[in-house]
Each structure stands twice: as C-alpha cells, then as structure tokens.
Amino acid sequence: MKHTTRMVEVRTKVLKENDVAARAMRERFRRDGVFVVSIVSSPGSGKTAFLERTLVTLRERYRTAALVGDLATENDAQRLARSGVPVKQILTGTVCHLEADMVSRALENWDHGPLDFLFIENVGNLVCPASYDLGEDLRLLLFSVTEGEDKPLKYPTIFNTADIAIISKMDLAEAVEFDLQAARQSIQAVRPGMEIIELSSKSGKGMDRWIEYLIARRNEV
C-alpha cells in the first residue's frame, strides 16, 4: 500500500517524541523518589481489582497514588478511589494506549503530595501500549487464567517489554482447566527468565509475594 512509508515515518516521529517525554518523566520520578509501576493487560484481566487490593495493602506503610487510563468512563477511578489513595482518570478518547505526554499532563496540577509509589493503569490492550515508554520503573503485565495459556506467544511484543508477569484470577484456574505449566512455558519461550507471580485478587492468595517483590524492587533503586 502506498501509505506505508509515510505511516512508518509519522509513527517513528511520534515514538521519538514519546521517548523524549518519557525520559524527562523518568528523571523527575527518580528525583522525587517515586517508584512508578505501569500495568498492561487485555480488557477484563482484572487490572482494577488487582490494583485496588495493592493500593489498600500499600497505603498502610507507603504514600501511594494511581493514574488510570480508559477510552471512556470514570468507573475505574471511582472504584479505585474507595482504596482511600489519590486517584486520577485519564480519558484517551479513541486512542488505544497511554502516551508519556498524557501522563505528564495528568500529573500537572494534581496535588497528591510526596509519593513512594505511583501506579499507572494503561488502557486494556495487549498491542498498542507495547510501543510507549511511560517513564515507569517497572512494567507489569497481568493476564488471567481465563485468557488461554498461549497468550504470550500471540502477543510476544508486549511480554518482551514487560518486567514481570502476574497471572491473575487463580481462583478460577480449576473451573477453566488452566494449565499453569503450559502458561509458564509460553512466557519463558517469549521472555526467558521473566519473573512470574500467580495470584487471586479475590481471595488474596499470592498478594504477599507480589507486595514483597514490589518493595524489594523499590529498595534496589
């Protein structure tokens, strides 16, 4: 198709601008001592339930806030606000991912006070967010037992850009005949050595291990 070259050019330019904005944010986060975690997943993998439980656990000991990206509705922000930590929604309209610039603008004029942790919940999508650095310290990929064990093989790019895979909804593993061994193998095939934690946001099982991991990563910085 004739348009391909021009699309690629524009795409390269957008990504370059994004990288510049992301770098500036990363420097700022480092200076402010905030450890930033972005979360990517399919729509419906349980990002919000996971984040809600994480925020409630952390808030006892850490100053924490969350940004939530969605095409439409403030539902997730309202839900997360129940955790008692500052939460802000970013509405992307028809854009299938967050960009560094959107995060940067959301942080302006947001008086959340000093932070230890900032979470950024991306738009539910396993393709587009892969290309956009948000200045995060840790990119977390959540996928649920209901999605199929070969997801990593089908969406290798996003698994490759992530630092840790969380397998969520483990409470449903039996009902959907989830094959944990096969899922682990798929992840390792795409990203050998990747950290994997299985948990259930509903029962709380596995949350301890995730919180321990998170705090250890923060202390390394």
Added chain:
Amino acid sequence: MKHTTRMVEVRTKVLKENDVAARAMRERFRRDGVFVVSIVSSPGSGKTAFLERTLVTLRERYRTAALVGDLATENDAQRLARSGVPVKQILTGTVCHLEADMVSRALENWDHGPLDFLFIENVGNLVCPASYDLGEDLRLLLFSVTEGEDKPLKYPTIFNTADIAIISKMDLAEAVEFDLQAARQSIQAVRPGMEIIELSSKSGKGMDRWIEYLIARRNEV
C-alpha cells in the same frame, strides 16, 4: 502535540483506502453468495472456542471457511482446522487489527471452493478494529462474563460498530458473580436495541439460538 494534525491526515487517508477495499470485497462477497461474519473481542474472550463450535455445527449443512487474524503464531488456525473446514491464518506482525486489504490478499490464491459462510476472526482488541470495515455482513462482538459488566461503557466505539453482542463463558457466570442485568443495561446504554445472545461454547448452551439467528440473517440477504 505538533504531530497531531499530520497523524489525523494520514489516518483519514488509510481509512479511506480501507473503505474502498472493503466496498470492493463486499460486492464480491454478495456476488458470490457468501455471508461474511467478522468477530471482534478482547484477547481471551473465547473467540476461537466459539468459532470452532460454530464451524462444526454449520459444516453439516453449509459450506463454510474461516480466516483468523493474530499478531503471531498459527495456533488458532491449527485449532480451528480440527473442525474440518478450510481455515487460513493472517499474521499481522505488530498491527493491532485486520484491514480490508489483508483479508483481500488472504483470499487470493486460496482455493476454498464455493462458500455459504465466511468467518473472519479479528485480532483480539477492543479498540483498533472498530475503525476498519472488512466488507462483512455481520460484525459480532464477543465479550465474556469474566471481563466485567461495564465493558460496553468503556469501549463504546466498538460496541457501536457491531451488529450483535455475544456474552460468552456463561458457564463461569456464577463463579465470577456476573450480573447479566447490568451487562445488558451497559450494552443498551451504548447501543439501544442491540441483539444480545448469552452462551457457553463449553457446554453448548445458547449455541442453538445463535445458529438460528445467523441463518435467519443470511436468509434476509
């Protein structure tokens, strides 16, 4: 951002080219008497299980084939090939949706014989596929009980472009405390009057109603 205008221009051009290609395909499908159904959903909503069951049911009485879009792997095509109908995989690389042109190229040199039904399984994504007409007669949106009842409110564009919503994995409804009433209300809020069918590809419950609906739609053409 400075690049916005140029992005919009290029996007408009790509979409126009897509519409031209889609129109040509729609004419061709009509001429050949093929009823074309495209399927969109999140990754892991059960598109392939649903399609497999549909193909097996239809093949007794109808000449049927399927095209399957994925970023990577031929897993879905291999799985669907077990149904005994002709199946072809379209690998999109890093592109988050199918385009009319990709479908057109996949149909070239594919000797599937005369068809009554052609199914096109899009890349698992609730954002990007919304903008691309594939020349289909029916666009089907699948969403599973594990994804949350407010999905339609969060992804209104794709629900607006679809003709029918299938709520899948109904066998898990109780385990995830799915609120069918709330899900139906979300759909009706975004697209009043939309046809909704609940089913389980696992148990087969609800499949009859879907097949009846499908055949009725074909007979209308």
